[in-house]
Amino acid sequence: MEDRMQASRPLTGALAGLRVIDLTQMLAGPFCTQILADHGAEVIKVEPMSGDGTRINGPFREDDSLREFGGYFQSVNRNKRSIAVDLKTTHGLEVVRRLIDGADIVVENFRTGVMERLGLSYERLRETNPRLVYGAVRGFGDPRSGASPYAEWPAYDVVSQAMGGMMGITGPDHDTPTKIGPGVGDTVPALMLCVGILAAVHRVRETGEGQFVDVAMTDCVLAMCERIVYQTSYTGIVPAPEGNRHPLLCPFGLFRARDGWVSIACAHDGFWEKLALAIGRPELVVDEAFATNAARVQNASRVVEAIEAFTRVRTKEELARCIGGSVPFGPVYTSAEIFDDPHYGVREMLVEVEQPGSAMPVKIAGVPIKLSGTPGAVRHRAPLLGEHTDGIMRAAGYGPQDIEHLRGLGAIR
Template sequence: MTTRPQSTGALAGLRVIDLTQMLAGPFCTQILADHGADVIKVEAMTGDGTRLTGPFCEDDTLRDYGGYFQSVNRNKRSIAVDMKTAEGVALVRTLIDGADIVVENFRAGVMERLGLAYETLRETNPRLVYGTVRGFGDPRSGASPYADWPAYDVVAQAMGGMMGITGPDRHTPMKIGPGVGDTIPALMLCIGILSAVHRMKETGLGQFVDVAMTDAVLALCERIVYQTSYTGVVPGPEGNRHPLLCPFGLFRARDGYVSIACATDALWAKLATAIGRPDVGSDPAFATNAARVGNAQRVIDLLEAFTSIRTKEEIATLLGGKVPFGPVCTSAEIFADPHYAVRDMLVDVEQPGSAQRVKIAGVPIKLSDTPGAVRRRAPMLGEHTDEILLATGYSSEDIDRLRAEGAVR
């Protein structure tokens, strides 16, 4: 039985074998690690490919990993295993037998070819919760005609409907900036895994948890489903407007853009007063949301006559706290914003090989009694191989032999 390190957090006591790489899988297991789970990241001998992806600190003499890997692999331990060898596969099977959760994002069929299919693993670990995230899901939940297609964030955004309603005009679909085609599926997989763990604690039996990246993106874009079903209209890119609410979007400021969102007529009346136009608050052409949607360009022109001659800070002074409002922030402005400091959302961590500490995003889910935290930096490749194997029951001689045979690093 593998010894489990002491940890704090709501998920302390759970062990996760993390066979994921890139973004979707690691982001899911990072959330589990942030909240106290012991996440063992099993990497190939060359490591997760994102170790090679920057940015790197200029003085980094090791280049074991850069910002990408650091950001989504904090709080984890790393063991490097050659799963092309029988010894490596047997070792991973041993780790999984002592775990509560295994997460992987290989293409469908890879784990089966390794002899590590869910059906095989549950024979010796019936409590195992097996989580997977793939572009088009696992055939167990529904055999997609695209099941063998590789997928990344941009593919999920495109096929899940997100790009189809995003862009400056109806003819120009556009990619969302962050990798939401990865991170949203990761969040949904995390919810699924924890749901299965809750059930397992009642029944003693684990289960298979499957999330398709495209499905998760479609679920996030739920509005396009009911719009098409109810009206027969196929939504297209809407720029910085909302098709059903007005005003609800972005407006030019003197030094950038601000967001204003008035989803109710009462908020519109408050906004009209705040911008010095109480008359339009009750004007029949603007008084109801339906009227404002019908006169959307007039509403936008009216608001931008106010916002375009003022800075974001000036607008914040006039609108902040009165109506739903926020400036469009750059990363530099986020770094200077006291909100993110007091909420611990910019966390300093060590960067191996560099004399400077670096910042990564903090833990957004705040629990009062068992808070999550960034407790330690991301691991170097194979940093914890010996520690993990010794705790699992391997002797020092066993580890030396496995290393000499090239099964571990």
């Protein structure tokens, strides 16, 4: 069953014309390929016969009679087409090999050595497609770029957050490392893999030669936490969790409001002067204990006390009216508050898509990268399993009888 919405809306965007074979599952890989799809690349999601494992993850709408996929899968697989292939069969591998031979990019996040055992290694694939850009994201990277002692270890977001240094500087106090809420141990590597792939695609256009793009989730988290590297190198100090404060800037963090929390960030003394005036404490501008950032860092508790004397008796909305726009400020939002804020509507960051099996559409996060000439877009929902198998096979040169024969053999769905 071809998705009529997709068939009626040709691919547009800065990456239109690029074909991506997506062999990824879970979050890091699919998030990367979705970015490519958002900006016009044709992304063919190659799934096992049982589907990407996240299809069964909720949440589901109460009236969803199909349960083909829940919110997890919907959120990171929009704009893609799905073909179901059994990679354990010779015929299934031949189908995937033909698809890759006609592609610009292949992306996978299998454990080290899996693609080699399938006969789909980068070295084999480039023999017939020398322009191929091959992207891989794994917990500890691929041995081609440096054989990590942990190369065989499986990894998820929580592992890369822990070993990449993020948890070690996050938490309410020095003794309580804390996991970051969203899966940044997956999504940040996905972003970096996307950058690497596009850099390699640019190089292909110059030289005609593809290359292997390797991203380790732990490496990307460490790069995101770059401050801990120079702090330790320059001073010998090992950073620890700082709660809701910043070790080098003050005020820079969270402050209690009457109905929650707000963030205030004064990265230089000019902003501090404006904040002091806004909270009715102009004397803090000339007080030696508060006048400079270095002094405020040394007297951080007193700074927080002075600010919270003002913020904790006012609501987030009241604080936005008197502080917002003067200094870097933002209320700590719940998802309900995000849904209500006009910013996200104007920026098209809450997008409705169809949910198969449900009478009502659902909302997913929109496209954050805005291009003036070739904007990305959410063109259609995530695909049903094998929804586009026939169309993808026909485009690859298979006739109707070939397709039915392969389906009869169990090589495709």
